[in-house]
Amino acid sequence: xxxxxxxxxxxxxxxxxxxxxxxxxxxxxxxxxxxxxxxxxxxxxxxxxxxxxxxxxxxxxxxxxxxxxxxxxxxxxxxxxxxxxxxxxxxxxxxxxxxxxxxxxxxxxxxxxxxxxxxxxxxxxxxxxxxxxxxxxxxxxxxxxxxxxxxxxxxxxxxxxxxxxxxxxxxxxxxxxxxxxxxxxxxxxxxxxxxxxxxxxxxxxxxxxxxxxxxxxxxxxxxxxxxxxxxxxxxxxxxxxxxxxxxxxxxxxxxxxxxxxxxxxxxxxxxxxxxxxxxxxxxxxxxxxxxxxxxxxxxxxxxxxxxxxxxxxxxxxxxxxxxxxxxxxxxxxxxxxxxxxxxxxxxxxxxxxxxxxxxxxxxxxxxxxxxxxxxxxxxxxxxxxxxxxxxxxxxxxxxxxxxxxxxxxxxxxxxx
Numbered sequence: 001x002x003x004x005x006x007x008x009x010x011x012x013x014x015x016x017x018x019x020x021x022x023x024x025x026x027x028x029x030x031x032x033x034x035x036x037x038x039x040x041x042x043x044x045x046x047x048x049x050x051x052x053x054x055x056x057x058x059x060x061x062x063x064x065x066x067x068x069x070x071x072x073x074x075x076x077x078x079x080x081x082x083x084x085x086x087x088x089x090x091x092x093x094x095x096x097x098x099x100x101x102x103x104x105x106x107x108x109x110x111x112x113x114x115x116x117x118x119x120x121x122x123x124x125x126x127x128x129x130x131x132x133x134x135x136x137x138x139x140x141x142x143x144x145x146x147x148x149x150x151x152x153x154x155x156x157x158x159x160x161x162x163x164x165x166x167x168x169x170x171x172x173x174x175x176x177x178x179x180x181x182x183x184x185x186x187x188x189x190x191x192x193x194x195x196x197x198x199x200x201x202x203x204x205x206x207x208x209x210x211x212x213x214x215x216x217x218x219x220x221x222x223x224x225x226x227x228x229x230x231x232x233x234x235x236x237x238x239x240x241x242x243x244x245x246x247x248x249x250x251x252x253x254x255x256x257x258x259x260x261x262x263x264x265x266x267x268x269x270x271x272x273x274x275x276x277x278x279x280x281x282x283x284x285x286x287x288x289x290x291x292x293x294x295x296x297x298x299x300x301x302x303x304x305x306x307x308x309x310x311x312x313x314x315x316x317x318x319x320x321x322x323x324x325x326x327x328x329x330x331x332x333x334x335x336x337x338x339x340x341x342x343x344x345x346x347x348x349x350x351x352x353x354x355x356x357x358x359x360x361x362x363x364x365x366x367x368x369x370x371x372x373x374x375x376x377x378x379x380x381x382x383x384x385x386x387x388x389x390x391x392x393x394x395x396x397x398x399x400x401x402x403x404x405x406x407x408x409x410x411x412x413x414x415x416x
């Protein structure tokens with residue numbers, strides 16, 4: 001009997017020891033629930049099965065993500081893995097919140113896994129601060145309503161950004177519908193800076209100072225001002241995010257074209273299946289620089305993480321080639337892994353619009369580049385820039401004066 005009691009005691013002690021040895025990793029994502037619960041949970045289950053000593057607690061943050069993250073760092077209870085975009089990663093790194101991932105995963109492994117540009121997007125100085133995750137291209141593809149094109153007398157899609165401006169007048173004058181919704185002043189970014197980059201115009205100099213106050217920049221802005229004030233761009237374009245507005249109006253046959261990723265098509269499929277089936281998908285028109293702009297999400301490890309090694313394992317698992325390709329099968333994102341470039345899932349498309357769009361851009365992660373490096377206080381500088389763009393659009397300032405004022409503010413308040 002004594003032996004049995006002793007054996008039971010030892011068994012319970014062993015169980016307790018095993019339980020206490022288990023590591024719990026807290027994982028925050030951004031706007032992925034509930035739409036992608038299945039993928040996230042399945043991937044977590046696969047990770048836990050491969051790493052039985054690690055348990056993952058997943059929380060999806062939305063509007064309050066950045067504020068909650070900063071508060072958690074200040075309060076000393078930061079999560080272990082956090083999903084941030086390029087801008088927020090750069091700011092968090094500059095504020096000393098993050099562990100360089102090249103100290104947790106060998107630089108050789110990072111280089112063999114991800115595109116060079118994908119790593120560069122999350123690199124500050126000599127360190128990389130995120131495992132690149134899913135991405136998107138701003139230009140991506142062009143999708144258009146063939147019925148509106150026919151009504152406007154157009155026989156092909158525009159091939160350049162300058163042609164887009166011409167099509168804006170033709171389509172509106174002949175059909176009453178808008179040609180497309182340009183990203184003039186999207187919240188929390190300075191989207192018009194992307195137009196400068198796409199046209200080969202500098203955004204900042206090597207020191208981060210504003211370089212967008214030239215006659216060439218003002219001339220480009222003035223073209224968009226003319227369209228807006230002439231009624232060729234939806235009035236709401238200065239108040240709402242362009243992608244949201246464009247997909248809404250396109251589904252109502254009030255916008256003829258959308259420039260962007262395949263994600264737009266998934267919304268149209270839900271709201272107007274008949275139009276979705278007729279939608280034509282083709283290459284996006286590019287600016288004079290011939291470049292695609294875009295962004296991506298990354299997974300970062302806060303310095304305050306209590307389990308950085310386990311956190312790095314989880315982040316590397318979610319961002320590996322197999323799991324990024326799996327995510328791209330759920331939603332048409334652009335993987336940031338080198339292996340995606342030769343994946344067969346992007347080589348056949350058929351006639352389905354989403355499949356066609358995915359085939360055009362799915363293997364293009366190497367092109368993801370915001371076009372400019374976010375300054376440390378980007379929220380403040382972007383707001384001022386956007387306010388000046390709006391002032392020009394509303395006729396309160398000339399294009400040149402708006403950019404001059406924005407550049408003056410930028411340079412006086414820049415924090416690297």
